[in-house]
Amino acid sequence: DDIAALIGYVGMAAAAATFVAMMFIKLVVKPAYLEDVSVFNYALDAFIIGVTIVVVAVPEGLPLAVTISLAYSTKKMLADQNLIRHLAACETMGNATNICSDKTGTLTENRMTVVKGVFANKAQEDTTDPECTPDISDEAREIILQGIATCSTARVVIPEETGPTSDDEDDDLENELTIKDNRPQLIGNKTEAALLLLARSKWGGADDTKARRDSANFGKAGGSRLFPFSSRRKRMTVLVTEKGCDEWVMYHKGAAETVLADCTKYLDADGATRPMTPEKRKYFETVIKDYASEALRCVALSHRANIDSVLDPATATAESAEMAERELCLDALVGIADPLRNDVIEAVATCQRAGILVRMVTGDNLDTARAIAKEAGILTKDGLAMIGEEFRKLTPAQLDEILPRLQV
Structure with missing residues (x-):
């Protein structure tokens, strides 16, 4: 409203200035082409032109007033960390219900951390403790770590420690003033990255997940196969073989309730697989509900050995891999927090x-x-x-x- 009123005032000022200028030309300058025009007629023409300017300025200025007000609103919203790409969105958001x-x-912060879990049938309440170690056998932990490392598309990059490379005083001062972030850089899915960080912690014995993936030989002839996460199925699968080994293992990961439904066995603390009894299935279902009630994302890790007896890994498709996601062995349930x-x-x-x-x-x-x-x-x-x-x-x-x- 203030901008519209201002445009009206500017229009009136422009009309008055035009009238004064035209009368000045007639009465003071007295050009030859106005000698035959009376003062009254010329003043009437000047008045009509002034009125025209006022009448035209207001409607022509309103779109300008709207644009300026929206631009001002955009700037104010930007100060509140709200980026508006289109000016009209300011008006739209004002009507949002x-x-x-x-x-x-x-x-949430999208900063995932594994805070607790059931690993090989052993519950662990606080995996964020730097001194946390699993109360399971090395064989059981090896299966879980292999599943974490291979059934993933994320990467953890450790920044390299590099010092000053120049003797120049300015360069040395710049290196001293530069703040270096030496925290691991997480690339890819944050849920998978949280599992990789768990594997690289003391719990996983500072496991080299990259070496495991390299050994799996993904993307090469005769190497392991990856079927990425599907939001429809809420799960992903890999068919893994290691260099110099003819045995194929399916590692499977996804939403806990859907993966558990396809598990007929579970991994025990000693590394052995045991049948999934109704009591044990009820226990795992209770764990999933408890984690969910604590606002934790619950992810299940599982595997199926000798998968090459069910399908040909070299020619397997996403559909055939999905059909083989049965009779799985449940390895772990992890609770992931995202504050x-x-x-x-x-x-x-x-x-x-x-x-x-x-x-x-x-x-x-x-x-x-x-x-x-x-x-x-x-x-x-x-x-x-x-x-x-x-x-x-x-x-x-x-x-x-x-x-x-x-x-x-």
Whole structure:
């Protein structure tokens, strides 16, 4: 409104200046071409031109006023760490009544850490302790470490320790002032990277995961095969053989509840495989629920030995590998924490006070999603949480009924 009023004032000032200038030309300059024009007629023409300027300035200036105000709003939103690519989005966001937010990396820090797990049938409550070591046999740990290293597309890069290479005083001063980040650099999926860091910790005996992958000979003739993670299936598979070894092993990893359903055996602490009894399956299901209730992402690691007796690894396809993901041996269940960002709870509360309904959309386990949504203040007492498969089956009438309460 202030900008529109300012444009009106500028238009009126321009009209007045035009009228004064034209009268000055007539009365003071007195050019020859105006000798036959009376002062009254010329003043009337000058007045009409001035009125025209005022009438034209306001409607022509309004689009400019809107553009300037949106540009100003964009700058203000940028100060709040909100980048607007299109000016019209400022007006759109002002009318927003619903926000659907992703979880990982948006509400959370996307800084995954394995905090606890059941490894070879042995529960371990705190794997973040630097002195933590597994209470299982070397044979059992070897199977788990091989699965972590090979059934992964992530990499952990350790920065090299390099010192000054120049005797020049300026270069030495620059090297002293430069802050070096010597933390491991995680490349690829953060969940897989968390498992790799566990393997490289004291728990895994500072395992060389890169050497294991190199030994598996991925991507080369006669080497191991990788079928990457599928968001539809929530799992991934590799068929692994080592140099100079004819034995093939399938390592499998994914959402705990789906992997457990395909397991008929489990790895025990002594490295032996034992049948999956109903009691043991119930125990693992309880562990998964407990981890989910603590807002932990639960990932299952499993394997199947002698997979070459079921399919030909050299010609296996994603479909044939999927068909072979049966009769697995459960190696471990790991609970991975991804903490909320510091400002999420306050931001959600601010949106809710403004009358905006915040919803969370995630591919995590429903119990995990509920726990994180409650922690963030998104899931209220009367709110609903639903998996996508059930949501897609609803009729339009049912959608209209649940949408006001659907929050996860």
